[in-house]
Amino acid sequence: MPAPDDFVVTPYEVKGKVDYDRLRERFGTQELSPELLARLHHLAGGELHPLLRRGVYYSQRDLGPLLDGYANGRPFFLYSGRGPSGPLHTSHLLQFDLCQWFQRRLGVPMYIQITDDEKFWARSGLTREETAHWGLENLYDILALGFDPKRTHIFFDSRSIAALYPLAIRVARKISYSNVKAVFGFTPSTNIGLGFYTALQSVPAFWPSWAEGRAVPCLIPCGIDQDPHFRLTRDVAEGLGYPKPALVHSKMVPGLLGEGVMSTTGNRADDALFLNDPPKVVERKLRAAFTGGRATVEEQRRLGAVPEVCSIWALWRTRFAESDEKFEEVTRSCRSGELLCGDCKGQLIERVHAFYETHADAREKAKSWAESAIVTEPPRPL
Numbered sequence: 001m002p003a004p005d006d007f008v009v010t011p012y013e014v015k016g017k018v019d020y021d022r023l024r025e026r027f028g029t030q031e032l033s034p035e036l037l038a039r040l041h042h043l044a045g046g047e048l049h050p051l052l053r054r055g056v057y058y059s060q061r062d063l064g065p066l067l068d069g070y071a072n073g074r075p076f077f078l079y080s081g082r083g084p085s086g087p088l089h090t091s092h093l094l095q096f097d098l099c100q101w102f103q104r105r106l107g108v109p110m111y112i113q114i115t116d117d118e119k120f121w122a123r124s125g126l127t128r129e130e131t132a133h134w135g136l137e138n139l140y141d142i143l144a145l146g147f148d149p150k151r152t153h154i155f156f157d158s159r160s161i162a163a164l165y166p167l168a169i170r171v172a173r174k175i176s177y178s179n180v181k182a183v184f185g186f187t188p189s190t191n192i193g194l195g196f197y198t199a200l201q202s203v204p205a206f207w208p209s210w211a212e213g214r215a216v217p218c219l220i221p222c223g224i225d226q227d228p229h230f231r232l233t234r235d236v237a238e239g240l241g242y243p244k245p246a247l248v249h250s251k252m253v254p255g256l257l258g259e260g261v262m263s264t265t266g267n268r269a270d271d272a273l274f275l276n277d278p279p280k281v282v283e284r285k286l287r288a289a290f291t292g293g294r295a296t297v298e299e300q301r302r303l304g305a306v307p308e309v310c311s312i313w314a315l316w317r318t319r320f321a322e323s324d325e326k327f328e329e330v331t332r333s334c335r336s337g338e339l340l341c342g343d344c345k346g347q348l349i350e351r352v353h354a355f356y357e358t359h360a361d362a363r364e365k366a367k368s369w370a371e372s373a374i375v376t377e378p379p380r381p382l
């Protein structure tokens with residue numbers, strides 16, 4: 001008898017304790033295997049991003065053929081996006097961190113879609129001005145991660161519509177209402193903007209092929225919860241004469257409150273570490289964060305703590321332990337009971353403050369080129 005489904009993962013909600021191997025089976029994706037990682041390590045000149053080394057990215061679709069093509073002189077491009085409903089939090093950076101690494105190591109172009117239209121349609125509490133405002137703010141944070149101005153292109157939906165629309169028309173004809181209803185759970189009261197948005201979200205995956213008049217492969221790094229979005233894109237690709245985009249999927253980052261994944265749904269602002277949180281707020285949130293520690297110091301010294309359930313360990317793992325030595329030291333001394341949660345949090349708070357300071361400088365620099373990277377014209381008239 002199969003195990004009962006005791007967790008739910010969709011693009012809109014995550015409930016229960018996620019079994020990631022079972023989720024991969026349920027979604028029908030493939031393992032990001034040691035063999036694939038070894039090939040990537042070789043192609044990237046003997047380096048792997050910590051998110052790959054530490055198993056945060058663990059699943060994929062068609063990564064092998066994409067790497068085969070790259071090895072044979074057929075470069076790909078990266079596509080990722082952001083629905084701007086508010087400030088970014090640290091778990092939003094996972095997909096962009098990996099994209100930036102791919103761009104830096106393999107020299108490939110990056111396309112970023114800022115979906116200010118979709119967030120306006122999806123969140124009744126947000127105005128058009130707010131989604132456009134957060135679109136720009138989020139974009140500065142994303143570009144500040146180190147993207148190359150010469151190889152980075154932005155679709156800011158409400159401003160790039162002339163560039164997107166000729167292709168969106170063709171994509172929209174391939175997607176039926178019953179498809180989007182099944183994937184996104186639309187109801188009779190869902191506004192018609194969201195129905196059409198599915199076509200717009202697929203366009204960047206095909207745009208370089210359209211622009212260059214030849215098949216240009218696409219790679220989309222994303223959280224595994226977002227896989228259903230791109231299944232539709234993959235389903236329509238070949239009918240339009242374009243390659244199916246390949247995907248690499250990450251696990252999700254646990255929230256600071258210790259319940260489910262890092263999220264701001266339900267206004268649980270203390271569940272996430274926002275990039276615009278002032279230092280005092282960062283400290284308060286991290287001091288209050290859920291850990292895998294024991295009830296008393298004596299117990300923790302004797303039994304050790306449990307890093308795998310700890311929201312602080314998840315932050316070390318996904319961003320703040322840059323070297324493997326540091327990550328291994330935190331993990332080992334946590335398990336052995338040498339490291340106590342208060343000290344561990346103190347060390348992390350210092351790292352987060354340092355990152356926020358560096359990031360603020362990089363963000364100011366990104367402002368100088370963000371506008372010029374926004375694509376506003378189609379590559380050629382249709």
Ligand code: SF4
Pocket residue numbers: 291292293305306307310311312313330334335339340341342344345
């Ligand atoms: S020592 Fe650090 S990593 Fe371990 S449970 Fe405590 S806070 Fe988490």
